[in-house]
Amino acid sequence: MGAENSKRKDLKNISDEEYKKFMENWKKATNGKDKMTREQFVPTFPIFGEGSAQCYYRMVNDEPSGLLPSKSLLRIIDGGLGHFDTLANSLILCFGKEKDVLMRSVVKIFCEANKFTREDQVRLYDYFESENTKPIEELDHFFSTCPLFPYTASFIYQRLVERPGDSKMPTLNEKSQLMGNVDQLVLNSHLPFDRRKNWTLLYSNAKHGHSFSQLVKNINGQGPCFIVMRSMRGRRFGFFASHGFLAGPQYRGSAECFLFQLAPKIGTFSATGRTDNYVYLNYQQQQMPNGLGIGGYDNVWPFFIHETFDGGLSQKNSSAFEPCYLADEEHFQIKNIEAWRPGEKPQKTFEEMMVEAERDPERSIIDKDPEARAVMEMAGKTMHSDAYREKKPMLDEK
Template sequence: MLLSSLFFMKSFCLQVTCENILRFAELLFGDIDQLASCIVLFDLKLRSVLYCRSSTSTKESLLHSPGQHPVTPLVDFIMTGAPPDDDSLNIDMLSKWLSQSVLLPVVVRKVFKALLAGTDERLMPDLKDRTVLSPSALVLSKSVRKMKLFLFSQKNGESFSKLLNAVNGAGPCLIVIESDKGRTFGGFANEGFSCGNQYTGDSRCFLFQDHPRLAIYSATGFNSDFAYLNHQQAFFPSGLGMGGHDDHWSFFLHGEFGLGTSSPSISTFEKCWLANETRFKVRSVEAWRIGKPTKRKRYDSEGNEIIEDEISALDRDPEAQAILELAGKKTYSDAYREPPKNE
């Protein structure tokens, strides 16, 4: 009965037989075009499927917003840009959209794998550390296996020097900020942060918002003001920020810890206003290292280099690649990767 209830037909109810179940499984676990055919042929209601799977994975989590289903932001995020679910829907249209989505094919297949094969796998990552990130945001980070919290201000102390020491030269980094108004946002620096008067990173950096809604804002390519870190250096802003300069930033954490700046529509990234206020008070800050620790150029507060080793631009950490792809940023440099050196 459970399988029968899931095999919706577009114009009539198809009798569930062994042959039809095998055909369903063949299409479901095939390529993107076959998955699109499966969804259209069996009239699968994607939003209902996503709610079913995501609710199961996050049922132990508290609601991030009173009165809101805990996975509504995640489902809305995954379904962004979906073609209309009506008579105009066709396989080509759906296949094109699915090919641009990293998470949706994974979730749909996990739902029916659990039903057909009796196996199940949680979408939520197993994190040992506490975080202000919502269940929806955590589901997005599930494939990033090496995600280590190396600073949580409420636990490690509210000090900019501690934030500086944690992220300076540490490699790919995710910054999570919670404001005193309850907004949760931040950014991913694909090259991390290096203290000095120069920006780091490239167009694979992105900003995100977790609460009140889930959203990711990509780089526009207009400029290279991606990730910035400086401390007590004359004529330069003292603090950590992304997307901006001077007094105008997508977000900026001041050297006087506890204060932040945020401006709308900074040209480095897609249009957003993360804090929804120009000056905000910081409730907490988290810094997550993505992937293995890396040796990178580090600079002291005067801009002097203190480590000489530099990571190859094409030798990206696979965990950093994973979080980029979840943000909708496919990586294309693998074909040009330098051959590994024999140790």
């Protein structure tokens, strides 16, 4: 017992139960011995896949016996479950100092363990390669700028101690026509932690009809939301609305909003903090833009969908976000569009917020913003105040 405790005391990130299970498997594979051969290692730790032998030889490089002691592998795993600096060291011990080889190995192991396709592997590697401009000596700094990579890497070490590996994939209530595995994985990694588990489809033009009014009905007051679309040219792109949508000529959201491109390549573009012009949803006003967009004003937007729902704007280098050109054309046409809510619906519904505002004349949104009332009535909600103008039909309802 004392010897076991002595081996265990240096492990900070492996639980007693994980250690016990690991050693049971180890002794079963080695017939009770403390050192493991390559022939024993490969079938015992299948997570490494085709690269098992190469990993084994790297890990025993400094071992005089040429065999792998249990304590050496446990220390590597413990480091892989630790902070960025120890994770980086564990990765180098397993996969070597060539950045390309290390990144490809991590991606391959992660994708195969999660049953991703070969195309998924290529797309995920391309994303990491575009994000990682640092040399291998600064691998831990890359982790800070691209948190998804250390998440996928630590997944390997979780599996080595049979800890339920968190793949970081969200659970969707319906299949997306616009987002594959890697798209969902990358977008999910940029969300607040409390919004990463379940995604709910709010709107799809393939399911609900190609209608701006239907889009507004389904997203208004529903909480944080992704807008994802495919243009007629095949580009896939969109944005995350951190506070969701409330119809009216005002901007909503925070610096948690971001733009993204999914095809032809994956990229995310963070808010710069230079403006508060984030999410915008408005219609039927003569002096304000009518449509849905983010990060713009008047006729200058990185992403904007017209109220007519026939197309939109995509312009370069908005001051609100990092430089990007999502559609690769200034005026795009919509082929497919989806809206997804990550996480749970807010406790207060849009209707409840409107009723509360209606009861307080000092801060009534209904009085200040007739468009908000129009959206409520369009959704079939009955309001009890007379202080509103007669609703005009929306363009796609004429």
